[in-house]
Amino acid sequence: MSGDYRDRFDEIERRWQARWEGDSTYASPVRPGRRPFYCLEMLPYPSGRLHMGHVRNYSIGDAVARFQRMRGREVLHPMGWDSFGLPAENAAIKHGTPPARWTEDNIAAMREQLKRLGLSYDWTREIAAHRPDYYRWNQWFFIKMLERDLAYRSRRSVNWCASCRTVLANEQVEAGRCWRCESEVVLKELDQWFLRITRYAEELHAELENLTGWPDRVRTMQRNWIGRSEGATVIFPVLDQRGRETGDGLEVFTTRLDTIFGATFCVVAAGHPILDKAPRRGAPRAALDAFIKRMSARAGSRQDAATEEKEGIDTGLKVRNPYSGETLSVFVSNFVLMEYGTGAIMAVPAHDERDLEFARKYGLPIRPVIVRPGGDGPAATPPASAMVEDGVLVDSGAFSGLTSDEARRRMGEEGEKGGFARARVNYRILDWGISRQRYWGTPIPIIYCDACGTVPVPEKDLPVLLPADAPLTGVGGSPLERVESFVRADCPRCGAPGRRETDTMDTFVDSSWYFFRYCDPHNASRPFDPGIVDGWFPIDLYIGGITHATMHLIYCRFFSKVMRDLGLTGAGEPVRDLVCQGMVLKGGTAMSKSKGNIVDPDDMIRRYGADTTRLFTLFAAPPVKDLEWDERGVEGCFRFLDKIWRLLVPRAEALARAHLPAPSDGRDDPRRSALRRKVHQTIQRVTIDIDKRLHLNTPVAAIMELLNETAEFVREPQSGDEPFLKEVGRTMALLLQPFAPHISEELWSLLGGEGFAVDQPWPELDEDWLREEEVEVVVQVNGRVRAHLRVPPALPEEEILALARADERVAAHIGGRTIRKTIYLPGRLLNIVVG
RNA sequence: GCCGGAGUGGCGGAACUGGUAGACGCACGGGACUCAAAAUCCCGCGGACUUCACUGUCCAUGUCGGUUCGAGUCCGACCUCCGGCACCA
Numbered sequence: 001m002s003g004d005y006r007d008r009f010d011e012i013e014r015r016w017q018a019r020w021e022g023d024s025t026y027a028s029p030v031r032p033g034r035r036p037f038y039c040l041e042m043l044p045y046p047s048g049r050l051h052m053g054h055v056r057n058y059s060i061g062d063a064v065a066r067f068q069r070m071r072g073r074e075v076l077h078p079m080g081w082d083s084f085g086l087p088a089e090n091a092a093i094k095h096g097t098p099p100a101r102w103t104e105d106n107i108a109a110m111r112e113q114l115k116r117l118g119l120s121y122d123w124t125r126e127i128a129a130h131r132p133d134y135y136r137w138n139q140w141f142f143i144k145m146l147e148r149d150l151a152y153r154s155r156r157s158v159n160w161c162a163s164c165r166t167v168l169a170n171e172q173v174e175a176g177r178c179w180r181c182e183s184e185v186v187l188k189e190l191d192q193w194f195l196r197i198t199r200y201a202e203e204l205h206a207e208l209e210n211l212t213g214w215p216d217r218v219r220t221m222q223r224n225w226i227g228r229s230e231g232a233t234v235i236f237p238v239l240d241q242r243g244r245e246t247g248d249g250l251e252v253f254t255t256r257l258d259t260i261f262g263a264t265f266c267v268v269a270a271g272h273p274i275l276d277k278a279p280r281r282g283a284p285r286a287a288l289d290a291f292i293k294r295m296s297a298r299a300g301s302r303q304d305a306a307t308e309e310k311e312g313i314d315t316g317l318k319v320r321n322p323y324s325g326e327t328l329s330v331f332v333s334n335f336v337l338m339e340y341g342t343g344a345i346m347a348v349p350a351h352d353e354r355d356l357e358f359a360r361k362y363g364l365p366i367r368p369v370i371v372r373p374g375g376d377g378p379a380a381t382p383p384a385s386a387m388v389e390d391g392v393l394v395d396s397g398a399f400s401g402l403t404s405d406e407a408r409r410r411m412g413e414e415g416e417k418g419g420f421a422r423a424r425v426n427y428r429i430l431d432w433g434i435s436r437q438r439y440w441g442t443p444i445p446i447i448y449c450d451a452c453g454t455v456p457v458p459e460k461d462l463p464v465l466l467p468a469d470a471p472l473t474g475v476g477g478s479p480l481e482r483v484e485s486f487v488r489a490d491c492p493r494c495g496a497p498g499r500r501e502t503d504t505m506d507t508f509v510d511s512s513w514y515f516f517r518y519c520d521p522h523n524a525s526r527p528f529d530p531g532i533v534d535g536w537f538p539i540d541l542y543i544g545g546i547t548h549a550t551m552h553l554i555y556c557r558f559f560s561k562v563m564r565d566l567g568l569t570g571a572g573e574p575v576r577d578l579v580c581q582g583m584v585l586k587g588g589t590a591m592s593k594s595k596g597n598i599v600d601p602d603d604m605i606r607r608y609g610a611d612t613t614r615l616f617t618l619f620a621a622p623p624v625k626d627l628e629w630d631e632r633g634v635e636g637c638f639r640f641l642d643k644i645w646r647l648l649v650p651r652a653e654a655l656a657r658a659h660l661p662a663p664s665d666g667r668d669d670p671r672r673s674a675l676r677r678k679v680h681q682t683i684q685r686v687t688i689d690i691d692k693r694l695h696l697n698t699p700v701a702a703i704m705e706l707l708n709e710t711a712e713f714v715r716e717p718q719s720g721d722e723p724f725l726k727e728v729g730r731t732m733a734l735l736l737q738p739f740a741p742h743i744s745e746e747l748w749s750l751l752g753g754e755g756f757a758v759d760q761p762w763p764e765l766d767e768d769w770l771r772e773e774e775v776e777v778v779v780q781v782n783g784r785v786r787a788h789l790r791v792p793p794a795l796p797e798e799e800i801l802a803l804a805r806a807d808e809r810v811a812a813h814i815g816g817r818t819i820r821k822t823i824y825l826p827g828r829l830l831n832i833v834v835g
Numbered sequence: 836g837c838c839g840g841a842g843u844g845g846c847g848g849a850a851c852u853g854g855u856a857g858a859c860g861c862a863c864g865g866g867a868c869u870c871a872a873a874a875u876c877c878c879g880c881g882g883a884c885u886u887c888a889c890u891g892u893c894c895a896u897g898u899c900g901g902u903u904c905g906a907g908u909c910c911g912a913c914c915u916c917c918g919g920c921a922c923c924a
Contacts, residue, residue: 006874215839215840216839216840217838217839217840217918217919218839219839220838220839220840220919220920221838221839221918221919221920223838224837224838224839224919224920224921225919225920227920227923229923229924231924252924253923253924254924255923255924256924267924308922310922333922334922335922335924336922336924337922337923337924339923340923340924341923341924342924344924345924346924347924348924352924353836353922354922354924355924357922426923426924427923428920428923546918546919549919550919550920619847619848619859619860620847620848620860620861621847621848622848625841625847625848626917627847628846628847630846630847630861632860632861632862633846633847633860633861635861636860636861637860639860640860643875646875688851689851692851693851695849697847697848697849697859697860698848698849698858698859700859700860701848701849701858701859701860702858702859703859704858704859704860705858705859708859711876776855778854778855780854780855780904780905782904782905783854783903783904783905783906784905785855788855809891820904821904822904823854823904823905825854828854828855829854829855829905831854831904831905832904833904833905
């Protein structure tokens with residue numbers, strides 16, 4: 001009945017998968033009243049095939065889900081599909097396949113692959129972004145945001161990818177190129193819909209502090225992305241030709257108000273409105289216009305922007321420094337960005353590298369106003385580099401002598417009083433542009449009416465369905481523009497004929513709230529029931545790739561906060577613990593089609609089984625590190641499972657009949673007590689490593705050790721061993737459940753276990769078996785190990801010292817020297833300090 | 836440039852709050868079984884030196900310092916690699 005594991009793993013795995021499915025084992029909740037545990041993995045795009053990165057991601061999540069379930073938690077472990085997006089549209093253009101069919105086919109194929117891996121998902125909760133019962137709530141949220149002024153339409157220069165023919169969010173521009181197709185991004189003026197994420201910038205930034213269950217690097221990346229900086233805005237009055245105030249002001253943002261007496265000119269961005277007020281007469285105007293035109297043509301975020309030569313031109317405008325009264329010229333230059341701050345700066349060349357570079361190039365004055373405390377006065381000659389640190393003010397009128405800190409405070413107060421300056425916090429993050437000129441996405445629920453303007457589609461008319469018959473050719477703008485039946489719509493307000501918005505939403509909208517929907521996936525009247533969501537939230541563990549550190553993981557925090565403010569949830573932060581798993585590499589680089597180093601999960605499952613494939617991804621490296629795929633390592637994991645099989649299965653019938661040992665059985669037999677101690681030590685190690693540290697490689701190592709010791713144990717079998725072997729076998733079967741669930745079930749059942757292994761309580765630790773009869777005390781002389789003593793745990797220090805001194809090596813190292821002191825850690829270590 | 840993370844055998848990696856560095860696995864070497872091979876099992880496996888041998892000594896966690904009875908672990912400086920951001924005022 002046994003047979004080799006090598007010949008049987010496929011049959012075993014399929015059989016248990018069928019049983020789990022037949023029993024709805026993983027549907028939740030099945031055991032209400034238990035403490036919930038929400039275990040979430042980032043949902044995949046349905047490309048049609050699983051890759052090893054998916055397998056790794058889901059193996060980690062599944063190990064935790066199974067472990068927590070056995071530990072008595074009620075586990076929510078769902079899966080779904082991020083199924084809107086470009087590839088479906090591209091496939092349609094290339095092969096003529098309708099996106100909906102292409103997507104559903106891919107989902108079906110990948111769902112089968114996930115099931116063949118034996119992952120414990122509750123498939124009754126499956127969601128897919130492209131289905132109307134999901135995306136209607138994207139539309140609903142959009143309307144709710146519109147009501148709260150969190151969504152708005154604005155004509156803006158947007159990042160435009162000419163190849164994808166679409167707008168990209170800032171987050172989707174990587175080094176000036178499209179994150180998807182890598183072609184260069186240019187600027188284009190379009191009417192766009194935006195979500196006002198900047199309203200939450202402060203909270204998104206502040207709460208990073210509390211996300212202690214998140215990796216530092218993710219928190220840092222988000223902090224940089226949000227880019228909070230404290231400073232002040234200062235209004236410089238604009239002067240006319242004769243030096244009189246015109247009533248206009250140039251508002252600049254600075255973090256270094258303390259350096260304002262060193263300001264020798266101002267600079268504005270090419271798009272700054274004040275440029276319209278530049279003097280109209282004479283030749284400079286033409287040069288100025290030409291310059292502005294040239295600068296405006298370029299995209300805001302380009303790779304070479306930082307290293308690009310600074311260029312500028314005098315606008316002819318004059319302003320007055322409200323602190324010093326000095327008159328300053330205003331330049332326009334490429335190094336000042338319209339999107340940040342006020343689009344205008346005061347230039348302090350002595351204390352800012354960029355200002356210095358510009359001043360040098362155009363021969364503008366450089367005036368130091370900050371010196372190092374206790375240092376000499378200001379340098380007579382201009383410094384070689386800008387002095388950017390804080391210090392003490394000089395040549396700064398009444399503020400001279402103050403420290404930078406003190407000066408910023410006092411100057412701020414004076415500015416507030418005089419109405420020309422105020423404290424301001426600035427953020428680098430911009431509002432989230434969500435309009436996409438694509439077909440395969442959520443239609444934006446808006447109708448444009450000549451009389452009423454921009455009118456949201458009423459809730460009762462949702463969803464606005466994506467038409468099935470859009471012409472997908474790959475040329476022209478939005479495909480929806482050409483679907484007459486879609487575009488034509490009556491104004492919900494006045495009934496007159498209007499036109500529908502033909503842009504669709506960025507797919508990051510879909511993935512910003514899907515984890516809420518999992519809690520209540522079939523709700524037809526609301527996106528979800530707040531009570532149900534609050535029962536599961538926050539997500540206890542969220543696992544996914546580091547690639548989503550800024551985009552998805554900021555958007556989903558933003559959505560959670562919006563939902564909280566809509567009264568939909570109590571959860572301000574959706575994710576308690578976040579794990580970003582490393583990449584799967586082959587030959588030192590990420591697996592990719594172009595490199596031809598892809599390892600196919602199906603191939604691995606066919607040759608070694610799902611258990612071995614999963615086990616390897618967990619054993620070869622800790623979750624957060626990159627994992628090098630090594631087929632010999634896979635073999636090693638297979639050998640491990642095979643060895644357990646060969647040890648237990650031939651004895652299974654006898655062990656199934658045997659009783660388990662009583663708690664103190666085997667105490668009197670060193671062989672048996674050593675084995676039982678190892679069993680309980682292993683339970684402890686596996687439990688702590690999964691639960692407290694989320695290390696999944698070391699628990700596997702611990703089980704391997706237990707197996708090795710058991711193999712040793714059966715080499716010289718004795719009658720009456722069965723109960724002890726049964727205990728080891730059952731424990732091993734259960735400890736393996738998170739890592740290799742199929743063989744776990746098979747062994748559990750062969751050893752006479754009732755029900756599913758995954759439904760058993762996690763093996764219980766018997767503290768009595770951790771206590772050793774004898775402990776090994778390490779003896780050090782001056783911190784170096786010289787002897788190992790086996791002593792009863794309670795032996796007093798003096799006696800251990802006496803034993804240690806009697807040891808030949810220890811005695812030799814002490815020599816004739818006197819013992820200055822001893823350090824004793826009970827039962828572990830004795831350090832004898834001599835000298 | 837700024838900000839993060841990481842440097843441990845031939846390789847992947849262990850070492851919980853400072854306390855025996857190298858668990859476990861891979862690779863490799865030797866042996867057993869076999870006509871042979873595969874599979875399996877046993878032994879060895881950081882380096883240098885030392886002993887006939889049992890052993891023993893020293894060096895070793897990127898580098899250099901420091902704190903400590905004791906440092907892979909803490910502190911300081913530096914080097915290298917990886918990642919993120921990058922004219923953000």
